Amino acid sequence: MQKISELPFEIKFIYVTAITLLIILAVFIVFVVLMYNRKQILYLQEKQLNSEHQNQLLQKELEKQKLIEKERERISHDMHDDLGAGISALKLQAEFLKQRAEDEALKSDIDELLKTSEDMNLSMREMLWSLNSGNDTLGSFIDYAQSYALNFLKKTTIVLHIEDENVIAETPITTEQRRNLFLCLKEALNNAYKHSRSDKLILSFIQHEKEFMMKISDNGIGIDPQKPEGNGLRNMKRRMQEQNGHCEVTTANGTHLFFKIKL
Numbered sequence: 001m002q003k004i005s006e007l008p009f010e011i012k013f014i015y016v017t018a019i020t021l022l023i024i025l026a027v028f029i030v031f032v033v034l035m036y037n038r039k040q041i042l043y044l045q046e047k048q049l050n051s052e053h054q055n056q057l058l059q060k061e062l063e064k065q066k067l068i069e070k071e072r073e074r075i076s077h078d079m080h081d082d083l084g085a086g087i088s089a090l091k092l093q094a095e096f097l098k099q100r101a102e103d104e105a106l107k108s109d110i111d112e113l114l115k116t117s118e119d120m121n122l123s124m125r126e127m128l129w130s131l132n133s134g135n136d137t138l139g140s141f142i143d144y145a146q147s148y149a150l151n152f153l154k155k156t157t158i159v160l161h162i163e164d165e166n167v168i169a170e171t172p173i174t175t176e177q178r179r180n181l182f183l184c185l186k187e188a189l190n191n192a193y194k195h196s197r198s199d200k201l202i203l204s205f206i207q208h209e210k211e212f213m214m215k216i217s218d219n220g221i222g223i224d225p226q227k228p229e230g231n232g233l234r235n236m237k238r239r240m241q242e243q244n245g246h247c248e249v250t251t252a253n254g255t256h257l258f259f260k261i262k263l
Helices: 009-100 104-131 138-153 175-196 231-242
Strands: 159-165 200-208 211-218 246-250 256-262
Touching: 009 104, 104 175, 138 159, 138 175, 138 200, 175 200, 175 211, 175 231, 175 256, 231 246, 231 256
Parallel strands: 159 200
Antiparallel strands: 200 211, 211 256, 246 256
16 A cells, blocks of 8 residues: 555645545534534523513513502402492481381482482492402303393393303403493393393303304394494494404394404
8 A cells, every 4th residue: 555655746635635625624514513502502592581581571561460450459349348338328318218208209209319329339239340350251251141131131021041152161351351241231131121122032152262252132123224323233343343352233033143252
């Protein structure tokens, strides 16, 4: 075997050049690996800093939400203690005056006062329910909606049927969604009582994963398509739009209202 020194110049040049290129390639590979590792380290450090920043922002937002919930609870308790006691005292005083009154017109006025105080008491209870963050679940909303509907229609000739489908009671719902759905329910029940001439109403609650629908159907005369849309219907549609939801009305064999929201 020939030594390198004994090889022709051309072969020695090619050999040395190949060795040099291999060394340069090896150095280049090492350099690329080092730069890649450095870049990865910088990326991970930046990601960690971003993650810590996001965690700090999230922590601040959670603390803010806790303060809001705490304030809601305080207002709720104050309303219950102060306004509730005041309304109860007003009712007792009115009932006492009614017992002493002899004039029938005065008794009638006192009855109106008693009715107003009862309406105030109901409104206060609704506000307390709205403020209580412990009610921010589908189960709580449905229970309260059913109770309200039954109480509203119990002195009418309308028979109420209640249905639910695939509802998971623990599913969270925001306070605003809960409040606006309830106000839509109140408006729909009031319209059915005043205008539908129906004797049957079906209140349905349906959940499909992250979508929730409340349906209110009656077997009355429906809505005249020739008449302009009333304030009540416009308000219900506006409330659903504000919650990124949807309100739909159909009038085949009665009036059917659909309220849909994304949970």
